[in-house]
Amino acid sequence: xxxxxxVVVEIARAIAWLVLLSAGLxxxxxxxxxxxxxxxxxxxxxxxxxxxATKAGFNLWLAILVFAPLVVGIFGIVVERVIIRFLxxxxxxxxxxxxxLSLLMAGGVTMLFGNTVEGVSTPLGGLTIxxxxxxIYNLVLILFAVLLLVSIWSVLKFTNxxxxxxxxxxxxxxxxxxxVNATLVYMxxxxxxxxxxxxxxxxxxxxxxxxxxxxxxxxxxxxxxxITGGASVVAGTLSAATTxxxxxxxxxxxxxxxxxxxxxxxxxxxxxxxxxxxxxxxxFTRSI
Amino acid sequence: MPKLSRRDFLRxxxxxxxxxxxxxxxxAHAADDAILVxxxxxxxxxxxxxGIPMNQIMQLAVEEINASGGVLGREVKxxxxxxxxxxxxxxxxxxxxxxxxxxxxxxGGITSASRETIRPIFHRFKTLYFYNxxxxxxxxxxxxxxxxxxxxxxxxxxxxYVMNLWGKKVYTVAADYNYGQITAAWVKRFVEENGxxxxxxxxxxxxxxxxxxxxxxxxxxxxxxxMSVLVGTGHLGxxxxxxxxxxxxxxxxxxxxxxxxxxxxxIMTPEEANGIVTCYGYYPTIDSTANKDxxxxxKDRYPEDTPILxxxxxxxxxxxxxxxxxxxxxxxxDREPVxxxxxxxxxxxxxxxxxSIDPKTHHAIRDVYIADLQDxxxxxxxxxxxxxxxxxxxxxxxxxxxxxxxxxEISL
Numbered sequence: 001x002x003x004x005x006x007v008v009v010e011i012a013r014a015i016a017w018l019v020l021l022s023a024g025l026x027x028x029x030x031x032x033x034x035x036x037x038x039x040x041x042x043x044x045x046x047x048x049x050x051x052x053a054t055k056a057g058f059n060l061w062l063a064i065l066v067f068a069p070l071v072v073g074i075f076g077i078v079v080e081r082v083i084i085r086f087l088x089x090x091x092x093x094x095x096x097x098x099x100x101l102s103l104l105m106a107g108g109v110t111m112l113f114g115n116t117v118e119g120v121s122t123p124l125g126g127l128t129i130x131x132x133x134x135x136i137y138n139l140v141l142i143l144f145a146v147l148l149l150v151s152i153w154s155v156l157k158f159t160n161x162x163x164x165x166x167x168x169x170x171x172x173x174x175x176x177x178x179x180v181n182a183t184l185v186y187m188x189x190x191x192x193x194x195x196x197x198x199x200x201x202x203x204x205x206x207x208x209x210x211x212x213x214x215x216x217x218x219x220x221x222x223x224x225x226x227i228t229g230g231a232s233v234v235a236g237t238l239s240a241a242t243t244x245x246x247x248x249x250x251x252x253x254x255x256x257x258x259x260x261x262x263x264x265x266x267x268x269x270x271x272x273x274x275x276x277x278x279x280x281x282x283x284f285t286r287s288i
Numbered sequence: 289m290p291k292l293s294r295r296d297f298l299r300x301x302x303x304x305x306x307x308x309x310x311x312x313x314x315x316a317h318a319a320d321d322a323i324l325v326x327x328x329x330x331x332x333x334x335x336x337x338x339g340i341p342m343n344q345i346m347q348l349a350v351e352e353i354n355a356s357g358g359v360l361g362r363e364v365k366x367x368x369x370x371x372x373x374x375x376x377x378x379x380x381x382x383x384x385x386x387x388x389x390x391x392x393x394x395x396g397g398i399t400s401a402s403r404e405t406i407r408p409i410f411h412r413f414k415t416l417y418f419y420n421x422x423x424x425x426x427x428x429x430x431x432x433x434x435x436x437x438x439x440x441x442x443x444x445x446x447x448x449y450v451m452n453l454w455g456k457k458v459y460t461v462a463a464d465y466n467y468g469q470i471t472a473a474w475v476k477r478f479v480e481e482n483g484x485x486x487x488x489x490x491x492x493x494x495x496x497x498x499x500x501x502x503x504x505x506x507x508x509x510x511x512x513x514x515m516s517v518l519v520g521t522g523h524l525g526x527x528x529x530x531x532x533x534x535x536x537x538x539x540x541x542x543x544x545x546x547x548x549x550x551x552x553x554x555i556m557t558p559e560e561a562n563g564i565v566t567c568y569g570y571y572p573t574i575d576s577t578a579n580k581d582x583x584x585x586x587k588d589r590y591p592e593d594t595p596i597l598x599x600x601x602x603x604x605x606x607x608x609x610x611x612x613x614x615x616x617x618x619x620x621x622d623r624e625p626v627x628x629x630x631x632x633x634x635x636x637x638x639x640x641x642x643x644s645i646d647p648k649t650h651h652a653i654r655d656v657y658i659a660d661l662q663d664x665x666x667x668x669x670x671x672x673x674x675x676x677x678x679x680x681x682x683x684x685x686x687x688x689x690x691x692x693x694x695x696x697e698i699s700l
């Protein structure tokens with residue numbers, strides 16, 4: 001019974017993990033069709049922001065919830081102005097440019113802070129469930145994944161800004177003809193995608209090793225989730241993260257992490273064979 | 289103008305070259321009379337935290353050798369390239385060192401993948417090669433000297449030590465590639481030889497960053513000892529998540545990899561890493577005059593950016609010193625006489641303790657230490673003198689097969 005509860009929490013945590021890793025990318029890639037290969041480095045930058053801010057004496061939660069999204073969001077806006085805005089609609093060029101950006105970011109952070117910086121240990125301690133102990137922070141990750149999806153959904157669904165953003169992504173020319181400043185909307189959307197990625201990077205910093213090369217360990221899972229999810233930001237991320245996270249985590253429990261990893265790839269492969277446009281390309285097509 | 293064929297041209301050029309080379313007095317070469325030695329370490333990329341200190345120590349060794357009169361009375365000069373953890377660059381630079389720079393010896397290679405990329409190149413071009421990293425054992429190549437420890441030297445000591453301390457039930461978590469697989473197999477063998485039991489061995493691909501399910505499984509298995517053979521940046525999350533679940537003070541941990549190159553004790557906080565027991569061939573805390581003098585020398589040369597010292601960088605120092613000693617004794621740079629000195633069974637006093645080269649395997653017979661990490665400092669608990677590389681000795685005998693050129697996958 002205790003074990004079943006632990007498994008459920010772990011599966012929820014695995015889903016939350018994929019949601020956090022891919023929500024920002026879902027906006028940048030899913031909505032804006034910009035392949036951001038530097039996504040992993042955006043996460044890394046969020047992690048480094050948290051480490052540097054806590055080292056400077058700031059509160060950990062302030063660093064995670066305010067500084068990380070702020071720093072990466074501003075960085076994202078700069079990147080959009082300097083690089084990305086010339087590459088809208090040029091999928092392969094944006095791939096190459098952001099790959100260069102990812103190398104630059106990993107190299108730059110190494111030069112500035114070095115390869116070995118003391119991380120932050122996980123706050124909040126452990127929680128006892130019967131004979132098991134889990135990190136309370138896992139529940140924080142789950143909570144923030146839920147909050148993040150709810151906020152993105154509410155903004156896109158109920159606010160004017162969300163409506164405008166969706167209209168620009170769907171048809172920039174028509175939106176512009178109706179008086180929307182598409183350039184501004186693109187910039188803001190990219191910045192928000194980056195800020196969400198920064199927040200995710202900050203949230204995972206206390207449970208991973210934060211090093212300049214950490215992006216490569218994360219970007220694969222993020223892209224697989226977004227591509228499997230399809231075009232809808234919230235429904236796509238949620239459905240893909242739930243499918244992939246629960247299956248791979250269940251297999252990990254049953255047979256070990258090697259098979260868990262393999263299962264995640266296999267499920268993604270099968271889903272994309274059946275639903276080449278992603279889950280939300282066929283099912284939940286009208287959702288956000 | 290008569291047409292000059294390629295062959296004619298080459299013949300003329302060669303003759304001209306030979307003629308112009310002859311009358312030059314030797315002194316004209318004095319400026320580039322230096323003996324070149326190659327350094328091939330990852331100076332950028334994900335494992336530069338290991339490569340940069342190795343390179344710093346190699347440079348320091350070169351300076352020290354020159355300060356004490358050089359090698360064969362000539363100055364030694366380091367040729368350094370950065371292969372950036374890229375295997376094609378490793379092979380390119382190795383070839384360049386052997387053929388263009390014609391270095392007398394090469395120190396380097398960090399991962400087993402990089403070693404197996406460059407080792408056959410140096411073997412083929414007869415360029416003496418020192419590999420200075422702890423690894424899974426099994427290289428059989430007379431052209432290579434391997435100074436780092438192998439599992440039979442460290443795991444054999446670590447396992448009974450922690451079993452005495454903590455109990456007989458062991459749970460192993462290991463990286464899913466050759467080092468992890470082979471080392472986990474050694475852990476199992478030594479646990480069983482000491483009357484214990486490995487309840488489970490779990491392997492993790494190198495990009496795994498989430499360990500929640502494993503941590504619950506370990507709790508369910510309730511072992512006395514957790515043995516970590518985890519490797520790389522992704523796996524750092526394990527230690528953090530293990531501590532976060534409140535397990536650090538419930539099940540003690542030993543590791544064959546934690547802090548091997550010195551990075552983990554810096555990245556992990558003391559609350560996460562205190563109490564992890566390891567076994568390596570060198571720790572900066574070794575209490576000997578040789579080591580203290582060496583630490584002072586390193587600190588003096590690098591007052592800022594002091595390299596993180598570990599078995600990897602200390603063995604690089606040994607590599608340079610053993611080579612210089614062998615060349616001076618042989619009185620020549622020629623590989624064959626130098627190898628004969630190396631194989632003569634000399635004992636060298638090094639910061640790590642006494643080191644000699646086993647002529648049958650070209651691996652180091654060396655002292656190994658067990659240490660407990662407390663607040664970023666490895667406190668040495670026990671010392672074992674002159675431990676043999678028994679794993680490699682089981683598969684390799686260079687006296688019988690001097691032309692061997694293989695890396696045996698030691699299977700148990």
